[in-house]
Structures are given as C-alpha cells and as structure tokens.
Amino acid sequence: GEPTHRLYVGKTGIEIRSEENLNRQKVDFSTIDRRIGGGNLSRRQTLPKAIGSLDHDIVDATAGFGSDAARLALMGYRVTALEQVPIIAAMVQDAIVRARQDPQLAEAFGNRLQFVEVDATQWLLQNKGVGVVYLDPMFPPKRKKSALPPGHIQLLQSLVGDVNDEETENLFQAALKAATNRVVVKRPNHAPPMGANPVATHEGKLVRYEVYHPLSLG
Numbered sequence: 001g002e003p004t005h006r007l008y009v010g011k012t013g014i015e016i017r018s019e020e021n022l023n024r025q026k027v028d029f030s031t032i033d034r035r036i037g038g039g040n041l042s043r044r045q046t047l048p049k050a051i052g053s054l055d056h057d058i059v060d061a062t063a064g065f066g067s068d069a070a071r072l073a074l075m076g077y078r079v080t081a082l083e084q085v086p087i088i089a090a091m092v093q094d095a096i097v098r099a100r101q102d103p104q105l106a107e108a109f110g111n112r113l114q115f116v117e118v119d120a121t122q123w124l125l126q127n128k129g130v131g132v133v134y135l136d137p138m139f140p141p142k143r144k145k146s147a148l149p150p151g152h153i154q155l156l157q158s159l160v161g162d163v164n165d166e167e168t169e170n171l172f173q174a175a176l177k178a179a180t181n182r183v184v185v186k187r188p189n190h191a192p193p194m195g196a197n198p199v200a201t202h203e204g205k206l207v208r209y210e211v212y213h214p215l216s217l218g
Contacts (some may be wrong), residue, residue: 027095032070041178046204046207046208047071049202049209050202054077058079059070059079059080059124061120061135064083065091066113083120123175135185137194178214179216182214197212
C-alpha cells in the first residue's frame with residue numbers, strides 16, 4: 001500500500017516521518033553551501049545561466065521543498081515560490097521562518113524569497129506579467145534496476161502523487177501566458193523536450209534547462 005507519513009512539530013521545526021522506516025525529512029536552508037564562489041551559488045551554473053539577469057522577478061511554480069527557489073534567492077534573484085500540497089507548504093514555510101531567525105541566513109536571503117500555498121496553474125492565470133517562470137515538473141525516473149531517487153525526491157513524489165501529462169501541459173501553457181521574459185523548464189536529459197521550440201538549452205550531467213519565449217513575445 002501507500003506509505004504513511006506523519007507530520008511532527010517540535011522545537012527544531014516541522015519534520016515528516018515515514019511510518020514504514022525511520023526516514024525523517026525536514027526542510028533546512030541553513031545547510032546550503034553559501035561560500036563565495038562555492039559551486040552551489042555560482043552564477044556560472046546551468047540554472048542561473050538559463051534564468052538570466054538578476055533584474056527579473058522569478059516565479060518557481062513547482063517549488064516542492066524549495067531547494068531551487070532558496071538557492072536562486074541566495075544568488076540574488078527575487079523569487080516567489082508556489083506549492084499546493086499542504087504538508088510540503090507547511091515544511092517550507094517553517095524553513096523560511098527558521099531562516100529569518102538566523103541573522104546571517106536572513107541577511108543572505110535579504111527577503112528575496114516569498115512563498116504562496118496555491119495551485120500554480122490557477123495562480124499563473126491570475127497573475128500575468130511575471131518576468132521569469134521556472135518549472136521543474138515531476139517526471140517518471142529513468143527505469144534503473146539499482147538506483148532509487150534520493151530520499152527527499154521519493155518523499156516528494158509520494159506526497160504529490162502522480163502528475164499526469166495534461167496537468168503538466170496546462171501548467172506550461174499558463175506559464176507561457178504569465179511570463180514576460182522567459183519560461184525555464186528543468187528536464188531530465190532522457191526526457192523529451194517540454195515544448196516544440198526552446199530558444200536555448202543549457203545541459204548539465206543529468207538534467208537540462210530549456211528556455212522558451214513567452215506568448216507575449218510572440
């Protein structure tokens with residue numbers, strides 16, 4: 001059957017525990033490597049190259065546990081992260097509260113990370129005129145006998161459930177209507193392109209970032 005998860009609220013924050021094993025997950029932005037020039041926050045990476053200028057506000061429409069949104073905010077981007085699964089939203093909001101209580105981390109974030117618990121497709125249809133929309137749609141893992149995805153990705157998949165192609169396509173179309181500068185889509189290298197006509201592709205070892213012109217740019 002489906003794994004059973006419970007939310008625990010304690011002094012150190014909100015964590016989720018699996019009933020089947022001792023697996024615990026908590027969202028903690030303090031563990032991000034923030035050293036100057038450190039690989040994690042280097043703007044020479046494929047994701048910031050795909051996102052482009054710091055001048056554009058970003059909407060991360062598939063925030064999940066917020067790791068990409070947090071990294072982008074720490075790089076200097078202004079990010080609004082959207083996530084509709086209540087358990088995940090609670091964990092991310094808890095992580096943001098804890099980050100704001102840590103003076104060094106709060107300064108590093110500089111209030112550039114906002115979070116909204118909402119259906120992203122609906123939000124995008126109601127909020128036209130955002131600079132960059134970033135999407136990391138759930139995608140079935142490549143069938144390998146050995147490697148399961150990392151624990152937090154397994155947990156995310158079990159909480160979000162199956163996301164069908166139609167929902168993903170609707171989100172992509174809403175992003176193309178809402179963005180004024182570009183839509184950036186993260187895809188596993190083994191997956192087909194999200195759309196027919198990316199204007200650029202930034203490829204890493206396992207994933208690539210596809211860049212699309214929004215509909216407002218024709």
